[in-house]
Amino acid sequence: MGERLYSFGALVSPYPLPHESVEQPEFGAAPHVAQAETKPLFAMKHTEVDVSTIHSALRSAHAAPPIASGEADSTPLLSECTDKLGRPLKDLRLSVIDQCNFRCTYCMPKEVFTKDYPFLRSASRLSFEQMTFLAKAFVRLGVDKIRITGGEPLLRKDLETLIERLACLRTPEGKDVEIALTTNGSLLAAKARSLRDAGLRRVTVSLDSLDDAVFRRMNDVGFPVARVLEGIHAAAAAGLSPVKVNTVVERGVNESQILPIARYFRNTGVVVRFIEFMDVGGAASWARKNVFTSDDARRLIESEFALQPLLTQRANDTARNFEYADGAGSVGFISSVSQPFCGDCTRARVSSDGKMFTCLFATGSLDLKPWLGEALAPEALAQEILARWRDRDDRYSELRGVRARVGSKKVYPTVRMSLVGG
């Protein structure tokens, strides 16, 4: 099997990826941003990033025209799909690859995810046809939002083809299914335009620091923050909306970045969400004392900018959202550790080899592959998912809180984040 190394400018990632399954990004070359404003915004040291230029670029990008609708696909809802705790199935996180070109210390620590790590073989990954078939079944059961994730989803070759197919799905009521993507942003500058053309609407980019040294340390492959900022700009310029930024805050590592990140994205239309460091599988260094709580993060921001709760909050939104009192935009906090939100959790996850997980912290899964054969009716797959969802009673984060209160030290095995996405 041919394998290549990923080069980040002068740097080379030590993590080879099977070449038949992933794109070969030209990190050495200047990323192509297919826009009129070709000024190299980030061809400068991170400390000199031009905030005023990105502000105006991001603002004008929000006026981009909507994406045209595809064909309707409104098969009737099978029957009510709620779990044992009365939670409907509304969101699907679809992982397209379990590999990544970063080694974020809180997700894929280098010591564990070595180049010999037994990642899924590319042959075991679902094809885009299978993913689309599967997505249709979820939509029939009530899903109206699909988030493409990974690993790093932009490493999956021709991802635009999958997005094109998913963008044609309609709910049984005939409404658009929201298609979103979570990415580390390393390939976004080159791909933002084609992703949008394929039908992607919204994108979330992970960005844990504006300080280049801290950022490189956290991604642990020496990837420069300027490239990710360039990706964020390209996404906004391509008309993706909203563009969100996810910042995982780990105490003692990057809490110094909370205010700089908040300041940077004010007045840009980009919504930042600060995420508490979680004990997901892969996060070997997790300890409760390393969690920088959302309340602390919010207080820090409020020391400089007044915030008020946003009233237009969706019940199943993972973030608690606030707006800047001076109208400079909004900011969110995802408090999975300090204030778990299992009661509103309407998310199912499917790994790139077709296993369905009903919780980010589940270990057991349902293999959907046997129901993805061409000869089988979509009905059989939907019934299988329905039965699994009806049997669901997961609420790991709430139970983690209970365990902590009674002083339990019991550690539960959890699925790795890079297999099922965030």
Ligand code: SAM
């Ligand atoms: N590679 C893509 C990225 O980083 O955006 C998508 C997959 S990544 C697993 C999805 C999200 O999970 C990211 O926003 C990442 O910051 C978050 N994440 C990973 N490990 C985490 C942890 N231990 N605690 C909190 N969030 C975590």
Ligand code: SF4
């Ligand atoms: Fe890769 Fe995303 Fe995990 Fe970082 S958080 S290691 S970018 S999958």
Ligand code: SF4
């Ligand atoms: Fe949902 Fe599980 Fe997270 Fe609770 S712990 S919010 S059930 S994914």
